[in-house]
Amino acid sequence: MIELQGVTKTYRKGRVEVPALRGVDLCIEEGEHVALVGPSGAGKSTLLYLIGLMEEPTSGSVRLFGEETARLTDAERSRLRGRTIGFVFQAFNLVPQLKAWQNVALPLHYQRRPRREQRERALAMLERVGLADRAEHYPSELSGGEEQRVAIARAMVIEPRLILADEPTGNLDRASGRVVLELLETAVEGGATLVIVTHDPEVAARAGRVVRVVDGRVA
Amino acid sequence: MAARVRGLQAAVALVSTALTAALLLVGLAAYQHGQAELASLMQVVGRDVLLLERDWSRRGVIVTPDFEVDLAEFARSLDGFERLALLAGGGKSPNRFSYYSKLVTPEYFSVRRYPLAEGRAFSMGERAAVVGHDHANLLGRRIEVFGYEVEVVGVLAPLSERGGPDLYADGTVFVPYDLMGLTVPMEAYLEFASEDALQAARPLLERWLAERKYPYMVQPLANLYGLELRRRLREVLGGALLWGLLAVLLAAATNLSAYSLARALERIRELGIRRAVGASAADLRREMLAASLFWAAAGLLLGFGLASGLSRWFAGETGLDASPTFLSVAGVGLGLVLLTLASAHPAARWAAARPPAEALRGAAASLPRRRLGLAFAGLALALAAFGAQLGISHSAQVHARRMVGEISNRTAIYTSFLFLGRHSLTDPRGTIPLKHADYTALLNSPLAERLERTAYVENYRLHEFAEPGSNLRVFVRAFEGPYLELAGPRLLLGRWPEPGSGEVALGRRLAEYLFQDLERALGQRVKALGRQWTVVGVYASAEQDAPGAPSDDQILLPRQELRRTLPGARAEILVERKPGASERVFDEVARFLTERHPEPGFRPVEPLVRDDLEPPVRAVMDRLAAAYRMLALVMLALAVAGITAQAMVDTEKRFRELGIRRALGATRGRLFYELLAPMAAGALLSGVAGALAGAGAAYAVVRAHEVTWAFSWVAVVAVVLAAPLLAALAAALPAWRAVRRPPAEAMRME
Ligand SMILES: Nc1ncnc2c1ncn2[C@@H]1O[C@H](COP(=O)(O)OP(=O)(O)OP(=O)(O)O)[C@@H](O)[C@H]1O
Ligand SMILES: [Mg+2]
Numbered sequence: 006m007i008e009l010q011g012v013t014k015t016y017r018k019g020r021v022e023v024p025a026l027r028g029v030d031l032c033i034e035e036g037e038h039v040a041l042v043g044p045s046g047a048g049k050s051t052l053l054y055l056i057g058l059m060e061e062p063t064s065g066s067v068r069l070f071g072e073e074t075a076r077l078t079d080a081e082r083s084r085l086r087g088r089t090i091g092f093v094f095q096a097f098n099l100v101p102q103l104k105a106w107q108n109v110a111l112p113l114h115y116q117r118r119p120r121r122e123q124r125e126r127a128l129a130m131l132e133r134v135g136l137a138d139r140a141e142h143y144p145s146e147l148s149g150g151e152e153q154r155v156a157i158a159r160a161m162v163i164e165p166r167l168i169l170a171d172e173p174t175g176n177l178d179r180a181s182g183r184v185v186l187e188l189l190e191t192a193v194e195g196g197a198t199l200v201i202v203t204h205d206p207e208v209a210a211r212a213g214r215v216v217r218v219v220d221g222r223v224a
Numbered sequence: 225m226a227a228r229v230r231g232l233q234a235a236v237a238l239v240s241t242a243l244t245a246a247l248l249l250v251g252l253a254a255y256q257h258g259q260a261e262l263a264s265l266m267q268v269v270g271r272d273v274l275l276l277e278r279d280w281s282r283r284g285v286i287v288t289p290d291f292e293v294d295l296a297e298f299a300r301s302l303d304g305f306e307r308l309a310l311l312a313g314g315g316k317s318p319n320r321f322s323y324y325s326k327l328v329t330p331e332y333f334s335v336r337r338y339p340l341a342e343g344r345a346f347s348m349g350e351r352a353a354v355v356g357h358d359h360a361n362l363l364g365r366r367i368e369v370f371g372y373e374v375e376v377v378g379v380l381a382p383l384s385e386r387g388g389p390d391l392y393a394d395g396t397v398f399v400p401y402d403l404m405g406l407t408v409p410m411e412a413y414l415e416f417a418s419e420d421a422l423q424a425a426r427p428l429l430e431r432w433l434a435e436r437k438y439p440y441m442v443q444p445l446a447n448l449y450g451l452e453l454r455r456r457l458r459e460v461l462g463g464a465l466l467w468g469l470l471a472v473l474l475a476a477a478t479n480l481s482a483y484s485l486a487r488a489l490e491r492i493r494e495l496g497i498r499r500a501v502g503a504s505a506a507d508l509r510r511e512m513l514a515a516s517l518f519w520a521a522a523g524l525l526l527g528f529g530l531a532s533g534l535s536r537w538f539a540g541e542t543g544l545d546a547s548p549t550f551l552s553v554a555g556v557g558l559g560l561v562l563l564t565l566a567s568a569h570p571a572a573r574w575a576a577a578r579p580p581a582e583a584l585r586g587a588a589a590s591l592p593r594r595r596l597g598l599a600f601a602g603l604a605l606a607l608a609a610f611g612a613q614l615g616i617s618h619s620a621q622v623h624a625r626r627m628v629g630e631i632s633n634r635t636a637i638y639t640s641f642l643f644l645g646r647h648s649l650t651d652p653r654g655t656i657p658l659k660h661a662d663y664t665a666l667l668n669s670p671l672a673e674r675l676e677r678t679a680y681v682e683n684y685r686l687h688e689f690a691e692p693g694s695n696l697r698v699f700v701r702a703f704e705g706p707y708l709e710l711a712g713p714r715l716l717l718g719r720w721p722e723p724g725s726g727e728v729a730l731g732r733r734l735a736e737y738l739f740q741d742l743e744r745a746l747g748q749r750v751k752a753l754g755r756q757w758t759v760v761g762v763y764a765s766a767e768q769d770a771p772g773a774p775s776d777d778q779i780l781l782p783r784q785e786l787r788r789t790l791p792g793a794r795a796e797i798l799v800e801r802k803p804g805a806s807e808r809v810f811d812e813v814a815r816f817l818t819e820r821h822p823e824p825g826f827r828p829v830e831p832l833v834r835d836d837l838e839p840p841v842r843a844v845m846d847r848l849a850a851a852y853r854m855l856a857l858v859m860l861a862l863a864v865a866g867i868t869a870q871a872m873v874d875t876e877k878r879f880r881e882l883g884i885r886r887a888l889g890a891t892r893g894r895l896f897y898e899l900l901a902p903m904a905a906g907a908l909l910s911g912v913a914g915a916l917a918g919a920g921a922a923y924a925v926v927r928a929h930e931v932t933w934a935f936s937w938v939a940v941v942a943v944v945l946a947a948p949l950l951a952a953l954a955a956a957l958p959a960w961r962a963v964r965r966p967p968a969e970a971m972r973m974e
Contacts, residue, residue, distance in 0.1 A: 054581040059500060060578070080504040087502015098497045099586065112501040160500065 006198065007033040007056055007167070011081070011223075012065035014051050014093065025051040027221035033200065039192050040212035041202045047218045049202045052173055057090050057169045058082045061188075070166070089116050091123070091160025093189070095172035097145040097152040099159075106131060106140040109158045116163070130158040134188055150181030157188050168192055170201040174208060188210065229832035240483060240865050241523025244476045245560050246530035247861065248540055251472045252552040254532075254851050257545040258465045261844055262458045271419050271443030273335055274426060276412040276433075277441050285439040287408045299414050300431055304421025308414040309335040310401055313370065321825055323359075323397040325369045325651045326414020330400075331381070334412045337446075338393065343378035346400050356394040369399050389448040414446065434447060440938040463846065464499035467616050467925050471609030473559075478605045478864070481567035484516060488575035495575055498581025512575070520560050527552070527560075538854055544847045554761060597906070603951065604910035604917070611940065612925070619926045619933055621849055634676070634803070635710055636810040636831035637772040638817055641683070641798045653827040659794040662817055663704070666797065671813055674805040679705035681772070682783060682793040685737040686752055700752055701774050702783040711773045712797045713780070718746045718761035723782035728752075729761035733776035752779060753790060772798050772832075806834075864950050871955035875899060882962055892963045899959040900952050907951030911944040 014026040025048045033039055041049045048075075054060045055067055058074055070089070074082065091112075092098075109127035115126045131140050133152040133160045144152055153173060159166055170189060174182030186208060193199045201212065209215050217224040269839070276295075276894040278287075292310065299305050309331040330345050332338075333354070345365055346352035355362050362376040376397075383393040401407070416422040422444060430442050490497075495508055503511075525773035528548070535546040640658045663680040666672065681703040701707075708720060721727030728750065730738070748759045757779075765775045789795075797817070801809050810831035818828040856908055875882075882895055890898075919940055926933050 051581075052585075057500070059579065059584070060581040080506060083499070083507070085961055086500070092500045094379055094584070098500070100494050100495075100497055102494075111498065115498070115502040115504075163502075184546030 006035040007031070007200075008066075008068040009052075009056070010065060010066045011070075012052075012062045014048070014055060014060070015063045023220055026055070026062075026145045029035075029223050029224055031219075032217065033198060035198055036196055038190070038213040039201070040209040040215045041200060041218055042209050042215060043206070043218035043224075047172050048221045049209060050217050052218060053169050053171050053200065053202055056167075057092060057152070058086050061104070062128055081189075083108045083115075088163060089164060089166045091165035091168045091192075093160050093170040093173045093185075094167065095175040097144070097149070097156050097176075099152055099206075101144050101153060103143075104140065105136065105142050105144070105147065105155050108144065108155055109162050111159060126162055127158070130162045131155070132160075135184075150177050150184065153177060153181070154188065155183050157185060161179045161188075161192055164194050164195075165192075165197055165200045167199070169197065172202055172204065174203070174205060182208075226398055229482075230475045238519065238523055238526060240479065241519050241560070241564075242526035242530055243865050244479065245524045245527025245556060245859070246474065246534050247549055248476060248559065249527060249552055249556045250534050250546045251469055251550050253463055253535060254538065254544055254854070254926075255469045255544040256549055256552060257547075258848060259462065259545065261847060262462050262465075264844070270336070270449065272416045272422050273445040274414040274416070274422055274429065275443055275445045275448065276414070276429075276441070277440045278410050279441045285437065287439065289406045289408060291438060291577045292409060292412075294436070295412060298429075302414075302421075302425040302428060304417040305334055305414060305425065306417055307413075307415040309330050309415070310409040311411040311413075312401060312407040312409050315405070321652050321654060321751070323369055323393070324395055325399060327401045327403055328398050332398070332413070336390075336416045338383060341379050341381040343376075344376055348400050348402055350377075350400055351375065351403070352377045352400065354380060354398045356380050356392075356396045356398075357382040358394045359397060362397075367397070369397055370404055370901045372399075372403055374399055383579055386449075386476060389445075412440070420448040420508070430671040452721075463616075463620070463925070465851065468613045471613050473563075474605060474609055477563055477567055478601060481570065482815075484512075484571040485574075486570040488512065492575060492578065492583050495578070496580045500584065508576040509569075509572045512572035513565060513568055514735065516564050516572075517561065518563035523556055523723065524560055527556075539852060541854060544851045546947075582731070594597045600910040600951075601824060607911060607914030607946075608917035608921060611915050613923040614923025615919055616925050617849065619922070635772075635800045636813070636828050636833050637796055637798050638814065638831060639772070640794045641796070646675060650895040654825055656818065656826045656829050658797060658817065658829070660704075660789055660795065663795070663797050663822055665820060666799075666813065669816060671809065671816055674802055674809045675799050675813075676802045676812045677706045677710060677800045679703060679707035679710050679798045680783070681707050681711075681796050681798070682786075682789060684753060684790060684792055688697075689946040698752075698777060700781065701779055702786050704783040704803055707798065710800055713763040713765055713774050716762045716764050717742055719757075721760055721781050726755070726785065727756050727760045728757040728779050728781040729763050730759055731774065731776040731778045731780075732762055732764045734778065734888075735759070735762045737777070738943065750779075753786070757781065772796055790949030831930075839941070864954055868954035868958075868965055871903065872958040873960040879962060882965075886963075895963045900955055903955040904952045908944070910951075911946065913938045915944045 009029050009031040010031040012026055013024070016023040016025055029048075029052060032051075033140055041052065043049055051060070055062055056069070057216075058067075058069070058077075069085070072085075077085065093197070099105075100111065103111070104174075106124065106127040108132050110123040113123040113126060128140055130139065131137050135160070136151060136154055139147060139151060140156075144155070147155065153176070157173070158168075168189060173185050173189065177185060182205075189199055189201065190211070199212075201208065203209055270972070296308055299308050308329075310329045311326055311332060313325065313327040330347055333345055340354070341357060342360070343354070345354055350374065351374050353362075353369060353376045354377050355378070359376070359381055360379045361931065363379050364376060366373050366375050368374075380393065383390040414425070416425060426442060426444075433440050433442065474709055481747055488658070498504075498508060531548055535548065538544070538546040638658060640655055660680065660682070667678060681701050684699060684700045684702070686698045715729075716732060718729070727914065730750075732742065735742050738750070739745040739748060742762050745759050745762055750757050750759060763774070763780065765773055799810070799813055801807070810833065814829045814831050818826075878899075883896060884897075886892075924934060
């Protein structure tokens, strides 16, 4: 369901070219739990962003759910992303001026769901991550672990087919990290695909498959 | 902390939008009212009245009283003709007690639009008089005019405010046209139903006069009110006003786009998050535009409130009404919405088009520089607009002054002529005959210390000139002191006469009349005052006649040539006060001259100041000049608001960075300097760019309007220097607040 063929990504800044990915072939099946590991700067985040349609490859093809994504318009890519992919980041990336529940409801807002439904589903999701009582709080009023749980709720509120997590436990202590990981794994049990970037061998060990990225290539 | 920045940004956005709205509103309203003011320039009496004036260059032609009957008959045959009024006699004997009087037919008052304030008009044949407003106390009394006793039966409303030919109406005594028996008209007025009828009748009337050899010249009465001059003034002043308004708009637009970009940049990471959860670029664009519209609406509301206060202040400062009109409110409302959309759109487009991954990685880090660049572009534009406005309005004013023929209001004239100042007609006493001795006494008095320059001129009327039998009415002006600079004739050809060599300069019209060609006049010999003179120069007068200034049909020569005052001289003394001296010195000189002539029967000498000549025009000019200054201020205010807002947002955003720098050992002073130095440097550049662009724009506009180019380099330098100063001032407060925060607080910020 995720098929990358000969994918390269080169960042260009003036005359300097930074090859982040140098030809990646990768196949991930529906329902798989994959860990991306590798040294810093190897291109793991770049790979994740490409899969999540957050960026376009310099060359090669990215097929998602059987569809060639290069042919899609921005609006189509955005819709696909908004309805099927949930993102979790190391730096949480919550919108600071929105309350916890509003952050969770944000994907539904862009799906043009009625406001009532947005709120109900967001609150239900917060309940599942154990933050029902913090719904009205702003991100700056939450701890890092709580913020990440809000971010996970935001990723899962759309019942995604694919969850992309970029070092979701990187900023957390072991206990909070475990909670976050367990939440992600429940999603996999529900049938979603999970791709998780991590430096933590323990986290990688829990994945069904480990993919090593070294120097812009899949080893 | 984040909430604080957001609140600050919201406040900055709201206040700046409100300020923009208010300033635009006041600007537009001022423009509208300025237009009305300019239109009032054109509202002169007599646009439907043709004036026939005796042509004194053909004084040999005899006119009989039949002319009047003939004219009335011909007038009735003209389409749209309504009424005829006649005027004859007129004047006042210079050195003895008399009222300034005119013989007029009863229709005269209505044709000239002279309303009665009290009493009634007279009818023909009556021994009665109607007096100007200054003589209101004569109502009901019997006075002597032209040797006849008449009863004052009516008083006119005050008219001198209208200026032009009505300047002296308040001091005039009007008596029936036939008071002294048969007479010939000096002026005849033909009133028509419309201006069009007048235009159609004018050539017919001219042909009729030429056929019958009647020595009269025809022109619309409105010309005497300076209609042509007013038309050009209106163009010049109105043009400057329009360009000023455009400049305000331009400055507002750049500021708004700087804000929009600032907001978009601020939110770039947040926009990335929104993209990650499924927002398309179009969604974000729509959201951003909607938000900016919201701010526009809120700012507009606040701005309307602000504008009402501002317009009161504006009206107080300039005398020009700037209260919002329906059009200005609607125009600014719609305009601001469009302006907001137009200025927010590029930023929204740019921000929404960033690849979401890039936005999330915080790739916008290098962009604040660019944003500051935009703020400086805004400043440069505002300064350019400011400079252009200064240049245009300054040129417009200089041009307008030149058209009105002003030498300078630092100059006053004292005259033995019946040149009539504001109140001189009211006084039936005679005029003091000033002498050369008065001039030398003035030069030796302590008063001279407060005068910059002083000049003296003697006028001689020549009944015969050049050839015997010529009917030309020519004055010789024999001057002493810097008369040429003070009275301001322009040299067209040759040079000014040197004393001691029998040289003269001729007025352009006179030179043309005598020698057909100006070039041919140079080197010619002319006879005047009993001797031969050599023509060495031809001059042109200022565009409007004024006391003290030579007109085009006169002769100028240095008084040393005459050695002494000849019989029949009428003298004028011109003085210019020192820049620091108060205007009171003019009155003191007047008192000084008056006291030298203690003989009874003379009215005191009065200073004639050039400003008195066209009061309504001057009033309009002054009000508009004040409005220009306000517009320029408005633009500076916008620029400063823009820079302040950008500086505030910028330093708030850099708290974290400042904390890091402090942690690494930077002192507060050093950081403060680091924050301000680029501001000042960037602003200096924008200042130079703005001043150059402004001067260029002003020059282009001024040329396009065919206005005299007058640009003060002081203004340019001021603009260049003002820019860094303003920017530094604008950035100083937020920068100081930023560096005073404890570094730990800054580090904890997300
Ligand atoms: N916008 C950009 N411009 C230039 N180079 C970039 C850009 N974004 C990423 N890179 C470069 O691409 C390479 C891969 O970056 P990437 O973030 O994918 O690494 P990573 O494997 O996620 O590393 P880490 O484990 O440290 O997060 C790096 O060398 C990085 O410097
Ligand atoms: Mg990474």
